[in-house]
Amino acid sequence: MPQPTIRLGGTPAARHTLAARLKARVALLALFVGSMWAVFFLSVALPFLNLTRHGVVPRTLGGLQGILFAPWLHASLGHISANTGGLLVLGWLCLWPRISNFWEATAGAMLGAGLCAWLFGAPDSIHIGASGLVFGYAGYLVARGYYTRKLVPILIALFVVSSFGLSMLFGVLPLYPGLSWQSHIGGVLGGVLAARIGSSSRSRGR
Template structure:
């Protein structure tokens, strides 16, 4: 890894790490002050719950909930900033806004907290974006994300009433939408020159394969010869018969 790659990797993990540290810091303050920030989460269809659209990713129920979100935030977030750096901040911002707003509109009447919606959005974006762009490195990341977090798909179904499956679903949906919106930004499939050349019909008289070939003269070994060189090298033998 050269110096440029090291710098790129450093900045790729920097912001996700800062984000996770801030989330943990908020949880520590909450416990030390014996407070509950859950009421600042999303409360669907309540005007006071709109603030939760921005605050939801920073509030968690307990350390187990926080830890389960921290690892994928670091891995998926770093992947986003490393491979999709030009749109990374936009994807993060709109993931929070879109998933939060749709959760506020359609979810159950309860407080919805946690960064799970953001995690699902990152998962959806990284998985779908690689296949849309068809770049071999990004497709590899799509398969890697599916391998590591493919089981997350069950989180979008109403299996556990304590889990905000609505936030998971809308988070993943937001990631897929953003993958399509930003499909033209960043790495894309490599197209070779010959894939764009106009194909000519076999009967095209101007095609090089339909032009007559002027075959050069050949020698007795049936190989082409250069007539000019042949003239220069031509030798005439005069035979003088032996006189009796």
Template sequence: MANQKSSLSIPPLASKRFTIIGIILLCALLQVINSLPGINLNGLGIFPRNLNGLSGIFFAPFLHGGWAHLISNLIPFAVLGWLVCQYSVKRFWLVFIFTAIVGGLLVWLFGRSNIHVGLSGVLYGLWGFLICYGIMHRSFKAIAISIVVVFLYSGLIWGVLPQRPHVSFESHFFGALAGIIIGYLLAKKDRKNEAYKL
């Protein structure tokens, strides 16, 4: 009975499945709404160097240019998000929020004067975090996860380069940069805490 009570007391945000599936369902719901006649939620995306477009930092990750755009992001997001959750769900949210805000702000400051939307900026943030954290932390678990990420998604490196005019390579580049930054900071903090415990 005690075990049952304990499992029921876990808040929803502490569930890996709730976290990943919840974000995916939110993106899908917004895409359904965005597909309705006369509705264009993408106007809420990031529009660089425009004060009205600054609020898009908070909306852009959940909005997409179409179903193909959304679907292309969902599987790698689910895989990379699940891998970050192997550290903890709290860490996932920290990386998600940091890369969304810092990456989004950099897009707003330096991106092309178009509306930027999509989960790919955060996706690249998760990717950058996992690789950088593995290199810097150097624990077996962190290295193993980073090797899996490189094996599965080494091709993402090309996404940070300008290739197609309708693709926001800025979101990819700055998302990855934000992920690398927080990966470095968290690895340094964790190594320091672990050395202190010893």
């Protein structure tokens, strides 16, 4: 008896396109998060560089540089490990349906987290870490579901709320010493604003 032929759904062109899209997103996210680990290992190997000084220092002119650099600076292995999971899961969701979604969420989260830490952080403190990005991605995904009113973004928003909502609620409250709740709040606000602007611009472009 001849063996049945196994056929994959979709055309070869469609499968190739999907594979290419997946590959591009995996590579981008791996490079993005991997660059943070590279900076962390550099800071451990060369402590005299004192890279943490490039974080956000509230209400100082030089401290504004931290808006760009703080997400790549971490105080310990536990610090960067705690942020990596959220970056990978939420960052991956932000990459769909367009890679541009990821960049607008990243820009909004970095600006929001950095500015809030700079404006409202304690004097002589230094704010570092990618947790502002994690909170920003979550805010972006939830807000995108609200603004687009489409099924898939709404389901993603519900997943984010159910999976990360409780920890994020405690993360924006000034409950724990040394926790930059200012950057967390700013990240959420920046992510929400990025989703609002992105949804509006795409609606006008239709």
